[in-house]
Amino acid sequence: MLPIQAILIALLLLIGGIYLTALSSRLVSRLALLSLVAAGVVFVINPDLTTRIAHSVGVGRGTDLLLYLFCLASVTVFLKLYKKNRAMEEKLTEVARQVALQGAQAPQHRDA
């Protein structure tokens, strides 16, 4: 095994472990993550496998195929984060609105 393979596998397992324990508790995303990590380990150990898959779908190199998939994944993540951010913003708005409404100073109240 090459040094880079050991490093990549170690990092993959580490990230997978962190994600599983800390970030997600949904079964679907846990299973998806486990299979992703497993696939990653397989591809690291056997790099030619990606090239063979790439050839079978008409892409020249395995590296290129991974790049395309990475781009798609990035866009998906971006959209998910955007949506999440919008939802957070709406919650913040609601909280700030309630604070403003509760602290409203009406003219008659100031006289008292």
Add this chain to the structure above:
Amino acid sequence: MRQPSPECVHSRVFLVIPSYNEGRVLASTIRGLLPHGYSIVVVDDGSSDGTPAILAPILKDLPVHYLRHPVNLGQGAALQTGMDYALAQGAEYIVHFDADGQHPAEGIPSLLDPICRGECDVAVGSRFLDPESVKLIPRRRRILLRGAVVISGILTNLWLSDAHNGFRALSHAAAKKIRLHENGFAHATEFLDEVRRAKLRLREVPVAIRYTNYSQAKGQPASNSVNILIDVLLRKVL
């Protein structure tokens, strides 16, 4: 000269004035509005210019409702907060009014009139219905607005003569049906979306806008229109 219908009582008209870091000019806008006898709701959108301190002496003895967002959210959010408040206070008519004094107080009755007569539910001011007021719009802004009119028409399927005019009036029933989720300036497009979705009757009313040095310097730069467009598109897609 038509007389406004008697049921359009001034004290039941609530002006909602969103303000962000406009304390000084807001104070003079409020003073200019007081003689007209409307209820005034100021929504301070988390200003950091000491707006509360600037307004304190005015608020002490004037009939003004003051609300403050603890953090800055945007003009759309401030308008919605003000509308929620005004409705809870029993407003029968709500007018969106700009803090920087670019909307003439004399335009308020013209906006309210068709609503009070029951001819429409929502009235929006337009700078393009009266040739004289078109001349007041700086040339570059005019071109920008013409473009915005087309885009807004495509997106909302409401073809108006003006776009992003913040001078609007709504009946109580219309205000209850409209809910702005767009916190920033894209709320102007969302507002029209909501009008159409709720099947409200909309009318445009000619209103001149005063382009003062202050409002020009502070107003949205033309480049911001691209930002607004992106906001609008993202909201449509996601």
